[in-house]
Amino acid sequence: xxxxxxxxxxxxxxxxxxxxxxxxxxxxxxxxxxxxxxxxxxxxxxxxxxxxxxxxxxxxxxxxxxxxxxxxxxxxxxxxxxxxxxxxxxxxxxxxxxxxxxxxxxxxxxxxxxxxxxxxx
Numbered sequence: 079x080x081x082x083x084x085x086x087x088x089x090x091x092x093x094x095x096x097x098x099x100x101x102x103x104x105x106x107x108x109x110x111x112x113x114x115x116x117x118x119x120x121x122x123x124x125x126x127x128x129x130x131x132x133x134x135x136x137x138x139x140x141x142x143x144x145x146x147x148x149x150x151x152x153x154x155x156x157x158x159x160x161x162x163x164x165x166x167x168x169x170x171x172x173x174x175x176x177x178x179x180x181x182x183x184x185x186x187x188x189x190x191x192x193x194x195x196x197x198x199x
Contacts, residue, residue, distance in 0.1 A: 109178035116185035123192035
């Protein structure tokens, strides 16, 4: 193999992915705590934003909140959390860590967006 050849063997990629999943799996409990914290903070910041005249960006959740109140957002997120827990149980220990990671990242993004919008008021 020459120095300009940039191919990587499948075994190397597989080994890298396994090592990455092992490292993330070591902090899975903390990821679930981040999921719960972002759930609570997102609902709270959304509630504050609505009180200050902002609008829910998700049209389905907007109608649900207008109809049933902010509890609709909280219950929906708790439902997602329950479904995520059931999904996590079906996956291996190493691969299952993608479940809390896949929830924590977008919810943390929502928290950042909500906080930024509230700070701009």
